[in-house]
Amino acid sequence: MLKLKYYLSLIVWNLFVNTLGKSMFTPQSIRFLLYKMAGMRTASANIRSGCSFRGKNLVIEQGVFLNHNVFIDSWEKVLIQENTAIAFDVLICTSSHKIGGPFKRVGDSDRKPIVIGQGCWIGARATILPGVTIGDGCIIAAGSVVNKDCKAHTLYAGVPAKEIRPLENREVNANIK
Known part of the structure; x- marks a missing residue:
């Protein structure tokens, strides 16, 4: 009975989140309500x-922007x-596998959490791998693969992502009126 209840809740969750919520015909305000009804913890x-x-x-958190076709694996x-922008087609993945034996190279599941700091900008088609922490104010360039932690207020690019240069740590738009 518990298994049936679990599978039914999974079906309902996927219907609300990955079918109705995913649809291009669902207005953003309705999508947000569907996510909340399904129990997603989103303030954006x-x-x-x-x-x-x-x-x-x-x-x-509040002020986060997820563009079209972002995929988030949150098994961890x-x-x-707050205020992080994630471009289209970004992959955020908490799960991988250990290397198995010679007759089945995919081994046991290996899951690690991911933290993306405040005010980050993750470029189109970037991939964030398990166990990574991206510091506040980072920019991850389009197409980059992040497999290690990223220092705050730094630009990273490449496969694998490497530090390109530090970014200014001040309010850029402060003088705009």
Whole structure:
């Protein structure tokens, strides 16, 4: 009976989140309501269509923007902090596998949490791998593969992502009126 209840809750969650919520025909305000009804922990309604979510260990803070077709695997905790922008087709993945023996190279599951700091900008088609912490104010260039922690207020690019240069740590738009 418990298994049936679990599978029914999974079906309902996927219907709300990965079918109705994902649809390009669902308005953003309705998408946000569907996510909340399904139990997603999001404080941001700025999530575009096509986004897919696997696992329920996701926390999206206020002011976060997810562009079209972002995929988040949150079998372990994924924390996306305030005012972070994530471009289209970004992959955020908390799970991988250990290397198995010679007749089955894919071994046991290996899951690690991901933290993306405040005010980050993750470029299109970037990949964030398990166990990574991206510091506040980072920019991850389009197409980069992040497999190690990133220092705050730094630009990273490449495969694997490498530090390119530090970024100014001040309010750039402070003098705009």
